[in-house]
Amino acid sequence: MRQEDAIAAPQDRYRAFLSYSHADEREAGRLHRWLENYRIPARLVGSETPCGRVPRRLAPIFRDRAELPAASSLDSEVEKALAGSGALLVLCSPEAAASRWVNAEIALFRRLHPERPVIAALLRGEPSESFPAALVMPGSDGKVREPIAADFRPDKDGRQLARLKILAGLSGVALDEIIQRDAQRRLRRVISITALACVLALVMGLMLVFAIRAQREADEQRRQAEGLIEFMLTDLRERLKGVGRLDVLETVNARALDYYAEQADLDALPVDSLERRARILHAMGEDDHRRGDVEGAVAKFQEASRATAALLAAAPDDPVRIYGQAQSEFWVGYAIFMRKKPLQALPHFAAYKALSQKLVQLEPNNPEYRHELAYAQGNLCSVGLDEAGNPDLLPECHEALETLLRVHAMQPDNPEVTRDLANRYAWYADALLRQGREEEALAQRQKQLAISRDLLDTDPKNATYRQAWMLAMNSTSRLRHAMGFRAMAQRMRSRAQEELDRLIASDPENHDWKVWKKRFSEPWPQAGSD
Known part of the structure; x- marks a missing residue:
């Protein structure tokens, strides 16, 4: 009995049988997945062709996944799959041409189904070196068989067209119609994707607008809140100091600091907010000191100093940051000085003066910066007047007065400058009295x-x-x-x-x-x- 007679001829179980050399297993896997997952265009589904009614998908397609055993004939499962396949798809390459089993599968399929299509997919190499011998072997009539060929080589059909040729061969639909319908579907898909992208872009645009608006509202709320804090630190503070209400000042400062404590991440706050927070700490430290809580005052001044020093390190020539650090140096030195430790306060007062001089150098016509310099000189004057201080600093008393007289000339109607000028006369009077110059001291008083x-x-x-x-x-x-x-x-x-x-x-x-x-x-x- 012939081998082909021993194989049952069941109803077709597979749309096609994929024959390939295991050297081409990766390409075979890709093509197999594409063919089984490809959805034939809806307008072609159900139409009658020489291969029968066009299905929605070309599945299942048989693919041998294991090496054939070392035997003299094909595996029985492979033979049954060949017998139950409507077409044969051969992946051609030099390795496939040399494969004993690819040739055997082609030969058996042609004996079983001489009228069924055999499709050759040329992966690489020339047809003469890549087509298996069984693929081009003459038939019983002596004619050389020319298989349907799909050329995957980049300079020929390329991957997409080659796949569509295989699809046309397996379904019986004309290649032109397959290409046209596939192009239409691709166009619809592109249009759908484009429309979806437009919708997503619109949605994202609206979300961005809402986010920007929300951010602006948040920024506006922050500005309003910090504007109130600024008022609390300036006008309200001066008014409360004017009526001598330190108890209310403490509440105001604590509420301002609570605002920043509620912020999730202080590092994320804008620079002006961090600078304002340092000023709050300065104010709270000053009020602590007025109440006699020296330790609390020093702690707040030092915390503020760490913040202003970090800000200044990031922008050493920024006048605002120089001013902030100058305030920190003053308050830390002041707290130490008031603990009767003038020489320990001296480095901070000296740093305060150096920073004030830098401000004046940057903006010579700025009266506020010259005012700071007068304060700094006055602090050194106080160290010179202290019994445990350094009397060599007494000339700073006169320098402070001269600086403030210049500031007063620039701002004659500023009551704060006028009040400080009175203090400078007082400190200079003490310096004169220290030198035994009573009449001159009385004139300053x-x-x-x-x-x-x-x-x-x-x-x-x-x-x-x-x-x-x-x-x-x-x-x-x-x-x-x-x-x-x-x-x-x-x-x-x-x-x-x-x-x-x-x-x-x-x-x-x-x-x-x-x-x-x-x-x-x-x-x-x-x-x-x-």
């Missing part, structure tokens, strides 16, 4: 007292002006007593004490005023006759 009286006349309820006048009266009274003018000194001191009592009654929590109250109770220094 008189200037201080006159300015303080003028300021108080402009705003009699202002606690800051009241304190400045009270201190000027007391200091001048002490100097007059030392010079022998006891009666006048006692009258001036009594008026200063009365004003201090009124201040303490308005704000019992003010530590500075309590300290002054204690000093006022001290006896007069020894002096000459009236």
Whole structure:
């Protein structure tokens, strides 16, 4: 019995049998997946062709996945698959041409199904070296068979056209119609994808608009909140200081700091917000110090200094950041100085002066920066006047006065500058007195007292002006007593004490005023006759 007679001829189980050399297994796998997954255009499905009714998909297609065993004949499962396949698809290559089993599969399929199509897919090489011998072997009639060929080589059909040729051969649909319908479907797909992309772009655009709007609203809310904080740090703070309400100041500062504590990530805050936070810490430290909480004040000043130092390191020539670090240096030094450690405060005061000088160099006509320089020189003056300080710094007292006189000339109507000018006269008076120049010192005290009286006349309820006048009266009274003018000194001191009592009654929590109250109770220094 012949081998082909022994093979049953069941109803076709496979659309095609894929024959290939295992050297071409990767290409075979790709083509197999594409053929089984390809959806034939809907307008072609169901039409009658020489190969029968056109299906929606060309599945299943048999693909041998394992090496054939070393045997003299094909595996029985392969033979059954060949018998139940409607077509044979041969992947041609030099390796396939040399494959014993590819030739055997072609030969058996042609014996079983002489009228069924055999499709050759040329992967590489020339047909003469890549077509298996069984593929071009003459038939029983002696004619050389010419298989349907799809050329995958890049310079020939290429992958897409070669695949469509195979599709046409397996389905029986004309290649032109397959190409046309496939192109139409691809066009529809491109249009659909483009439309979807447009919709997505529109949606993303709207989302971007909403996101930008939300960000703007968030930024606006932040600006409004920080605008309120700015008001709390400036106008409101000065007004509360003016009426001597440190208890309210503490609440204001704490609420401002709470705003930043609620931010998830301080590093994500804008630079101006971080700078404002440092100013809040400066203000809170100042108020802590006024209440006598020196440790709390130092902690806040140091935390602010770490922030301003980092900001300055990132932009060393930015005047705003230089100013912020200058404030930190001042407050840290001030807190140390007030703990009776002037020489430990000196490096901070020196750094404060250097930063202030840099500000003046950057903007010589900026009165605020010159004002800072006067403050810095005044701090060094205070170290020179302190008993544990450095007397070589006494010339800074006169330098501070000269600098502030220049600032006052630039801003004659600025009450803060005017008040500070009174203080500079006072410090210079102390420097002169340290050198035994009493008459010159008294002249400076008189200037201080006159300015303080003028300021108080402009705003009699202002606690800051009241304190400045009270201190000027007391200091001048002490100097007059030392010079022998006891009666006048006692009258001036009594008026200063009365004003201090009124201040303490308005704000019992003010530590500075309590300290002054204690000093006022001290006896007069020894002096000459009236």
